[in-house]
Amino acid sequence: LVLGAGETSERTARALNSRGVTDIRVSNRSFERGQNLAELVHGRAVSFDDWTAQCREIDILISSTSAEERF
Secondary structure (H helix, E strand, C coil), X not given: CEECCCHHHHHHHHXXXXXXXXXXXXXXXXXXXXXXXXXXXXXXXXEHHHHHHHCCCCCCCEECCCCCCCC
16 A cells, blocks of 8 residues: 555555556545556555555555654
């Protein structure tokens, strides 16, 4: 799961995709921006409100956000 959809997250998601990772999930405060990145890497967007629930299913969480809130 890639948390965030900015430049660093995009580079990371693209690198994962280019190395054959087939289950890339993207969550972002702006669902539309997360969805755009997910489509770019043939992944799927996850609502920001639901990203913690995804942690039960994933192996790796990559977080790169500018959010001031603590998670």
